[in-house]
Amino acid sequence: MxxxxxxxxxxxxxxxxxxxxxxxxxxxxxxxxxxxxxxxxxxxxxxxxxxxxxxxxxxxxxxxxxxxxxxxxxxxxxxxxxxxxxxxxxxxxxxxxxxxxVSSPQFDKGERGFSYRFDSRLDMRMDKRQKLTAYEVVNNYTFNQLVVMLLKYGEERNAKLIARGIEKQRLLKPIETTFELVDVIKKSLPNKVLSKKGHPAKQTFQAIRIEVNDELDCxxxxxxxxxxxxxxxxxxxxxxxxxxxxxxxxxxxxxxxxxxxxxxxxxxxxxxxxxxxxxxxxxxxxxxxxxxxxxxxxxxxxxxxxxxxxxx
Ligand SMILES: C[S@@+](CC[C@H](N)C(=O)[O-])C[C@H]1O[C@@H](n2cnc3c(N)ncnc32)[C@H](O)[C@@H]1O
Structure with missing residues (x-):
């Protein structure tokens, strides 16, 4: 640890x-x-x-x-x-x-699914008793719900591109892991965005985490x-x-x-x-x-x- x-x-x-x-x-x-x-x-x-x-x-x-x-x-x-x-x-x-x-143990324990640094099932729940997981959000939210979430909680400029990429990918098969999601994000973004400083999945992971844990509403x-x-x-x-x-x-x-x-x-x-x-x-x-x-x-x-x- x-x-x-x-x-x-x-x-x-x-x-x-x-x-x-x-x-x-x-x-x-x-x-x-x-x-x-x-x-x-x-x-x-x-x-x-x-x-x-x-x-x-x-x-x-x-x-x-x-x-x-x-x-x-x-x-x-x-x-x-x-x-x-x-x-x-x-x-x-x-x-x-x-x-x-989020605490360091949550980020650093790969299996919690909070971090794009570790491959794990999409989870991100602080409270494991709750039903909503990152998997549900990524695979079941509509295009519009994804865009709103990415804009509101991630301030992600490329919200539409990423939401479209997620939508396209899950028609083939559900997005199950953090690394699969990172791949989808990378494939959705143009090279000039990918070459910028900072991880391209950072804002998306933040947005999903805030959504899953309802961090801001209350x-x-x-x-x-x-x-x-x-x-x-x-x-x-x-x-x-x-x-x-x-x-x-x-x-x-x-x-x-x-x-x-x-x-x-x-x-x-x-x-x-x-x-x-x-x-x-x-x-x-x-x-x-x-x-x-x-x-x-x-x-x-x-x-x-x-x-x-x-x-x-
Ligand atoms: C940044 S860490 C706190 C670290 C702590 N101050 C320390 O020195 O070890 C945040 C913790 O708050 C918890 N947490 C976040 N939002 C919460 C909420 N709404 N209710 C209860 N716990 C929450 C997380 O599960 C996490 O363990």
């Missing part, structure tokens, strides 16, 4: 401003790297950690065995965090972290839910890896930190004006330090945003 490197770990821990007696949620446990650093700062505090990948939960249970008194593992999507916490009579938390996207609702659980002074940190995710986080944080609109014709004293309940800690997203970029390639695309609950 590759060496584990938690992205922007130092920045995350500093920004969370951890209360040693607090309750923290990690919505994206992965291999528990960020969680371990949070746990190290807790005295009587505790953590509730979610991951929709059962392998991640099992691996982290082993890695974090020394902290088992302070941590609860939940194999679920973080969209359910508020409901699950409320069921446990937890109505307030001191902080949360979302380190979005993200704003999940963030709103987690922010609504924060105590006054509590903070949320979110790390994203592409512009589609970052845009959603930025918009939700802006909405939460903007005071409700008041018609300027209504005369109000400053003390009567409603204030926003949250403040954005870093207006511009933080990016990884030079030192981190030297040791972790994945950090290149990382953007970190932080929000604090200030009243309410």
């Amino acid at each position: 590759s060496e584990h490197y938690s992205v922007m770990l130092k920045e995350t821990i500093e920004l969370l401003n951890i209360n040693p007696k607090g309750v923290y949620v990690d919505g994206t446990l992965g291999r528990g790297g960020h969680s371990k650093s949070i746990l190290n700062k807790l005295t009587t505090g505790s953590m509730i950690c979610f991951d929709k990948d059962e392998d991640a939960i099992n691996l982290s249970k082993d890695i974090l065995v020394d902290y088992k008194e302070k941590i609860k593992f939940i194999h679920e999507d973080f969209i359910k965090a508020k409901e699950i916490l409320n069921n446990e009579q937890i109505y307030e938390i001191d902080g949360f972290l979302l380190d979005l996207g 993200l704003d609702e999940s963030i709103l839910n987690l922010c609504s659980l924060l105590k006054v002074g509590g903070r949320g940190v979110i790390i994203t890896f592409h512009s589609l995710e970052d845009r959603i986080v930025k918009n939700v944080f802006n909405k939460l930190s903007t005071a409700p609109f008041v018609n300027s014709k209504i005369p109000l004293l400053p003390s009567q004006m409603e204030q926003a309940d949250y403040r954005v800690i870093n207006k511009k997203p933080l990016t990884a330090s030079k030192e981190e970029l030297e040791v972790n390639n994945r950090s290149h695309s990382a953007k970190l945003r932080c929000i604090e609950k200030i009243r309410g």
Whole structure:
């Protein structure tokens, strides 16, 4: 297994401003790297950690065995965090972290089908309980559905060419593996596109992965839910890896930190004006330090945003 490197770990821990007696949620446990650093700062505090990948939960249970008194593992999507916490009579938390996207073990385990670097059956499910797989998307989506997905989630300029190539190939036989899909993509694109820097299947694989795992549709609702659980002074940190995710986080944080609109014709004293309940800690997203970029390639695309609950 590759060496584990938690992205922007130092920045995350500093920004969370951890209360040693607090309750923290990690919505994206992965291999528990960020969680371990949070746990190290807790005295009587505790953590509730979610991951929709059962392998991640099992691996982290082993890695974090020394902290088992302070941590609860939940194999679920973080969209359910508020409901699950409320069921446990937890109505307030001191902080949360979302380190979005795919983990290195998911990418590096060929059989999960996330990567165009390994030949494997088309899968890409983070949660193996769900029915929709990359195979279903590639072989059963209509031409129009494929084009929309490639444009929306892959920002793929050659969406139509690739969708047409997929359509043509599956008339002969289903596209079953990652390498078969890479071949179809390469055959669909003109040489001048293929000779450009970067892997020609990158955007398509990203789009299918986002579709299969429904990574963006519920993200704003999940963030709103987690922010609504924060105590006054509590903070949320979110790390994203592409512009589609970052845009959603930025918009939700802006909405939460903007005071409700008041018609300027209504005369109000400053003390009567409603204030926003949250403040954005870093207006511009933080990016990884030079030192981190030297040791972790994945950090290149990382953007970190932080929000604090200030009243309410
Ligand atoms: C980038 S990794 C997290 C790495 C982790 N911070 C660490 O230091 O080891 C993202 C993890 O979040 C999980 N994940 C992604 N979206 C999720 C969701 N909506 N609900 C629950 N888990 C999710 C993935 O399965 C993956 O294990």
